Amino acid sequence: MLKYILKRILQMLPTVVGVILLTFVLFNVVGGDLAAIAMGKKVSLQSMESFDEQRGLNKPLFFGTRAKSRAYEDQDFSEGAGRWRTWSNAVYSAESAAVMLQPKSAFSPIAFKLNPDNDFEWTISFRGAGTLAGRELASKDWKTEKIRFQGMEDGGFSTEKDTLEIRRLKLRRVVKNPFDSQLLYYVKQLMRGDLGTSESLHQPVSKLLADGILPSLSLTIPIFFIGVVVSISLSLVCAFFRDTFIDRFLVMFSVALMSINYLVYIVAGQYILAYKHGMFPVWGYESARYLALPVLIGVVSGLGSNIRFYRTVMLDEMYKDYVRTAFAKGVSKPRVLFVHVLKNAMIPIITNVVIAIPFLYTGSLLLESFFGIPGLGYLGINAILSSDIDVVRALVLIGALLFVVSNLLTDICYAVADPRVKLK
Amino acid sequence: MNMERNQSLWGDAWQRLKKNRIAMACLSLVVLFTVLAVYGEVLYRYHDIKDTTPAYQNTDLDMAFKAPSSKHWMGTDGLGRDVMARLVQGVSIAYKVGIITSLIAIPIGVFFGCIAGYFGGKVDDFVVWLYSTFASMPGLLFILAIAMVVGKGLLGIYLGIGLTTWVGICRLMRGEVIKHKGQTYVLAAQALGLSSGRIIFRHILPNVMHVIIVTFTLRFPAAVGTEVFLSFLGIGVQDQPSWGLMINSARMRLWQGIWWEMTFVTLAVFLLVLAFNLLGDALRDALDPRLND
Amino acid sequence: MTTADNILEVQNLSVHFGHGDETVKAVDDVSFVVGHGETLALVGESGSGKSISALSITKLTPRAARFEGGQVMFGGQNMLSLSDRELRGIRGSQISYIFQEPMVSFNPVYTIGWQIEEALKLHRKGIDRKVEISHLLDLVYLPDRLATAYPHQMSGGQLQRCMIAMALACSPELLVADEPTTALDVTVQREILNLLAELSKKVNLSVLMITHNFGIVSDLADHVCVMKKGKIVEEGQTRQVLDDPQHDYTKQLMAAVPRLHPAKGGGVSPMK
Numbered sequence: 008m009l010k011y012i013l014k015r016i017l018q019m020l021p022t023v024v025g026v027i028l029l030t031f032v033l034f035n036v037v038g039g040d041l042a043a044i045a046m047g048k049k050v051s052l053q054s055m056e057s058f059d060e061q062r063g064l065n066k067p068l069f070f071g072t073r074a075k076s077r078a079y080e081d082q083d084f085s086e087g088a089g090r091w092r093t094w095s096n097a098v099y100s101a102e103s104a105a106v107m108l109q110p111k112s113a114f115s116p117i118a119f120k121l122n123p124d125n126d127f128e129w130t131i132s133f134r135g136a137g138t139l140a141g142r143e144l145a146s147k148d149w150k151t152e153k154i155r156f157q158g159m160e161d162g163g164f165s166t167e168k169d170t171l172e173i174r175r176l177k178l179r180r181v182v183k184n185p186f187d188s189q190l191l192y193y194v195k196q197l198m199r200g201d202l203g204t205s206e207s208l209h210q211p212v213s214k215l216l217a218d219g220i221l222p223s224l225s226l227t228i229p230i231f232f233i234g235v236v237v238s239i240s241l242s243l244v245c246a247f248f249r250d251t252f253i254d255r256f257l258v259m260f261s262v263a264l265m266s267i268n269y270l271v272y273i274v275a276g277q278y279i280l281a282y283k284h285g286m287f288p289v290w291g292y293e294s295a296r297y298l299a300l301p302v303l304i305g306v307v308s309g310l311g312s313n314i315r316f317y318r319t320v321m322l323d324e325m326y327k328d329y330v331r332t333a334f335a336k337g338v339s340k341p342r343v344l345f346v347h348v349l350k351n352a353m354i355p356i357i358t359n360v361v362i363a364i365p366f367l368y369t370g371s372l373l374l375e376s377f378f379g380i381p382g383l384g385y386l387g388i389n390a391i392l393s394s395d396i397d398v399v400r401a402l403v404l405i406g407a408l409l410f411v412v413s414n415l416l417t418d419i420c421y422a423v424a425d426p427r428v429k430l431k
Numbered sequence: 432m433n434m435e436r437n438q439s440l441w442g443d444a445w446q447r448l449k450k451n452r453i454a455m456a457c458l459s460l461v462v463l464f465t466v467l468a469v470y471g472e473v474l475y476r477y478h479d480i481k482d483t484t485p486a487y488q489n490t491d492l493d494m495a496f497k498a499p500s501s502k503h504w505m506g507t508d509g510l511g512r513d514v515m516a517r518l519v520q521g522v523s524i525a526y527k528v529g530i531i532t533s534l535i536a537i538p539i540g541v542f543f544g545c546i547a548g549y550f551g552g553k554v555d556d557f558v559v560w561l562y563s564t565f566a567s568m569p570g571l572l573f574i575l576a577i578a579m580v581v582g583k584g585l586l587g588i589y590l591g592i593g594l595t596t597w598v599g600i601c602r603l604m605r606g607e608v609i610k611h612k613g614q615t616y617v618l619a620a621q622a623l624g625l626s627s628g629r630i631i632f633r634h635i636l637p638n639v640m641h642v643i644i645v646t647f648t649l650r651f652p653a654a655v656g657t658e659v660f661l662s663f664l665g666i667g668v669q670d671q672p673s674w675g676l677m678i679n680s681a682r683m684r685l686w687q688g689i690w691w692e693m694t695f696v697t698l699a700v701f702l703l704v705l706a707f708n709l710l711g712d713a714l715r716d717a718l719d720p721r722l723n724d
Numbered sequence: 725m726t727t728a729d730n731i732l733e734v735q736n737l738s739v740h741f742g743h744g745d746e747t748v749k750a751v752d753d754v755s756f757v758v759g760h761g762e763t764l765a766l767v768g769e770s771g772s773g774k775s776i777s778a779l780s781i782t783k784l785t786p787r788a789a790r791f792e793g794g795q796v797m798f799g800g801q802n803m804l805s806l807s808d809r810e811l812r813g814i815r816g817s818q819i820s821y822i823f824q825e826p827m828v829s830f831n832p833v834y835t836i837g838w839q840i841e842e843a844l845k846l847h848r849k850g851i852d853r854k855v856e857i858s859h860l861l862d863l864v865y866l867p868d869r870l871a872t873a874y875p876h877q878m879s880g881g882q883l884q885r886c887m888i889a890m891a892l893a894c895s896p897e898l899l900v901a902d903e904p905t906t907a908l909d910v911t912v913q914r915e916i917l918n919l920l921a922e923l924s925k926k927v928n929l930s931v932l933m934i935t936h937n938f939g940i941v942s943d944l945a946d947h948v949c950v951m952k953k954g955k956i957v958e959e960g961q962t963r964q965v966l967d968d969p970q971h972d973y974t975k976q977l978m979a980a981v982p983r984l985h986p987a988k989g990g991g992v993s994p995m996k
């Protein structure tokens with residue numbers, strides 16, 4: 008048994024790696040400019056840079072010796088002058104797809120003071136003569152050069168009597184350790200148990216999670232248990248009366264339940280039961296009474312699909328040969344159902360039940376925000392609406408990891424419930 | 432030979448479906464919704480090209496919050512817009528979401544499922560790893576996260592739903608292809624030296640087409656439901672009359688006794704989802720080979 | 725009514741599936757009798773209605789089956805008109821079944837001992853069940869320790885022996901064996917058949933034996949009925965039917981068993 012569990016844990020590892028990679032890819036690679044998503048485009052470049060710095064976003068994604076800096080955005084003048092338009096000493100010509108620095112001018116395109124501890128590197132395609140970051144540039148024909156300088160030096164241009172034409176210009180930070188990437192930063196951060204800081208609430212994410220978990224569980228655990236008991240009982244009713252009016256009615260009923268949008272349950276429940284008839288409090292999280300309506304809505308909204316699932320499981324079992332054997336022995340129908348079928352059906356049922364555990368943690372996104380329950384679902388919705396990256400990422404990641412763990416639990420339950428598994 | 436078998440499978444399924452009165456009712460409903468969706472889309476394009484304001488965007492503050500009447504069968508909303516016209520427009524958005532997310536999810540799922548089932552070994556390991564990873568993601572939150580990262584609007588919804596729901600069909604296809612791989616017609620094709628791609632996509636795929644069709648019918652309503660939800664939260668559709676947005680605005684007014692917008696929109700969502708769910712079930716039953724025994 | 729000699733009389737039994745043009749007459753006006761202590765063999769190709777006939781005796785037929793007439797007389801009563809409760813009293817105690825696939829006919833999550841004990845619990849009060857179980861396992865030449873084994877831990881042959889033990893647990897008067905050896909290895913088939921023959925002699929058991937195999941018929945059966953498409957096309961004493969089959973269908977069936985007629989049987993089987 009122990010060996011089996013160890014083996015399963017080992018098999019679980021690739022999925023854990025996958026989950027970490029996927030959240031990384033989603034937020035760091037696909038997400039692109041997280042600072043812009045989180046703070047909008049109107050903030051200064053410098054505060055974006057410090058946002059990046061804090062989250063390791065100013066590093067290369069996976070591996071690399073150079074990283075972008077917000078101090079100067081890459082520019083290819085064949086696509087227009089961009090920010091250079093505002094500098095009076097630079098004349099843009101669309102024809103030659105270049106800007107020309109006038110003689111006797113000096114200025115720096117770097118938007119803010121660079122980090123003095125780092126080395127930086129310009130990559131420039133130019134023609135003419137001048138200096139950049141203190142290095143002489145001189146060439147009659149188009150030429151590309153790389154110029155390395157330190158963060159505390161002045162990285163700007165100056166020209167004497169000649170003009171300097173620039174076609175392309177890139178600024179890169181030199182990364183000392185090429186493995187010091189965003190991915191590594193992320194993994195290290197996770198190893199430390201650091202989930203980041205909420206941008207909108209100015210608190211560590213781990214604290215927010217710790218605060219939210221109890222309200223969430225107080226809502227989801229009752230929903231979960233009541234839901235499982237009710238839907239298994241109803242599915243047994245279906246199995247017992249299969250192909251009769253009762254079974255058909257329950258099937259139609261559960262399809263109808265399934266087809267009602269979740270929103271409608273909430274809106275209608277809140278409006279009709281709480282507001283119109285005053286049977287429940289409308290909003291708040293003060294006593295158990297406040298949970299009654301959200302729990303009711305949670306149970307009812309999940310009922311349809313659960314009944315259908317459990318019914319299919321039960322009926323699949325009912326058609327197996329061992330059921331006929333039991334009947335041939337003279338076993339009564341209730342006993343066949345409860346003693347023979349139910350124990351076999353427990354195997355898929357356990358899977359379904361255990362797999363739902365991670366959702367207990369995420370809480371019920373909408374129920375919580377509608378009823379003002381300060382749980383993780385509430386936190387999650389607000390984080391999404393205010394683009395609070397760290398919170399969303401932490402919620403997604405932990406949800407996924409819990410799912411992987413529950414998968415493991417399912418398999419262990421399997422091994423306990425099903426004598427056939429132990430041998431494998 | 433197996434083409435013929437296929438034809439008769441569809442023929443038989445259709446015969447059985449025709450006898451199922453509920454399924455036929457749902458099918459008519461689906462056809463009706465489809466017509467409305469096409470109509471809505473044409474209307475939208477027409478006004479877009481002509482650069483005029485379509486009826487469903489016509490605001491008339493004097494007519495705000497009017498109960499259903501002979502002029503506005505389903506009443507008007509807070510800006511005096513006709514609820515029915517907006518509802519019809521909502522159908523076309525719901526359809527767009529249902530279809531485009533399927534166009535993202537189904538090819539991904541079918542492709543990975545087929546190669547995993549057919550080649551087995553390392554390919555299979557990789558695909559299984561990939562879908563277990565995706566399956567581990569917490570459903571709705573993951574969709575929301577994708578939509579957040581991609582940005583507000585329909586694109587976020589398409590990608591969010593499309594990129595998360597391919598897992599189910601991938602699993603199904605993998606199972607089906609493994610089942611078919613050992614069958615004689617596949618072995619015969621292999622013996623003829625046909626390329627793997629040809630065997631998978633020209634020989635096996637037509638035989639598992641019914642799985643794809645049933646999956647499509649059943650995931651369609653789920654996608655519509657999710658869109659309603661996302662738009663409700665303000666993450667999805669921004670300026671078009673999506674059902675989620677309508678529910679959101681109607682929700683506030685409900686407390687003042689303005690029931691019509693809420694009622695008709697929820698009814699529309701319910702009917703669309705119900706029709707697809709029931710039709711999908713009926714299709715599955717009609718195509719289920721277990722019942723053919 | 726049942727005459728003194730016969731334990732079971734099936735009279736004009738019809739069982740149908742489906743409605744309208746899709747009606748399948750699985751059993752169509754079938755009559756046969758099983759005498760006390762006798763073995764009747766029911767043979768016929770796949771789908772000819774043998775299993776449905778056998779299951780009809782205690783109404784174990786699938787839910788979709790419709791009884792369209794006829795009687796099943798057993799112990800002076802018509803089984804088809806009994807209530808569910810009365811039928812349960814007879815199933816397993818007076819009429820027992822052995823099914824074709826031992827591997828799936830046991831409940832996978834309970835031990836063999838538990839499943840035999842369940843039959844004893846239902847029909848035999850006031851006995852020491854532990855002792856009885858080991859006695860039953862002895863009867864089918866299995867060691868006692870297998871009582872604590874799960875079905876998946878045993879071979880097909882062992883399981884079929886357990887099935888026989890379970891069927892005999894409450895000393896039934898009639899044993900219905902539905903192709904008890906088809907799913908087993910050829911070597912094991914022989915053992916199981918010998919065991920059945922031995923036990924039915926020992927306790928004077930009447931047997932309704934369903935089979936494809938004329939070898940089995942000639943070895944075990946006193947009488948034989950040949951079924952085709954839900955109807956009985958030929959019946960009689962085993963020797964008589966085997967030596968001089970009247971119906972073409974019977975001849976075909978016999979020809980399809982290579983063991984009996986190796987010279988003719990080499991070709992493709994007309995069955996299936």
Ligand SMILES: Nc1ncnc2c1ncn2[C@@H]1O[C@H](COP(=O)(O)OP(=O)(O)OP(=O)(O)O)[C@@H](O)[C@H]1O
Nearest residue numbers: 741748750769770771772773774775776777786788
């Ligand atoms: N559940 C069912 N629904 C519909 N038809 C059925 C069902 N079970 C059996 N039948 C029909 O009844 C007929 C007789 O089936 P039965 O199982 O008695 O055949 P059999 O002679 O035992 O065949 P085999 O040798 O393969 O076991 C078959 O043609 C089949 O079509």
Ligand SMILES: [Mg+2]
Nearest residue numbers: 774775776902
């Ligand atoms: Mg049979």
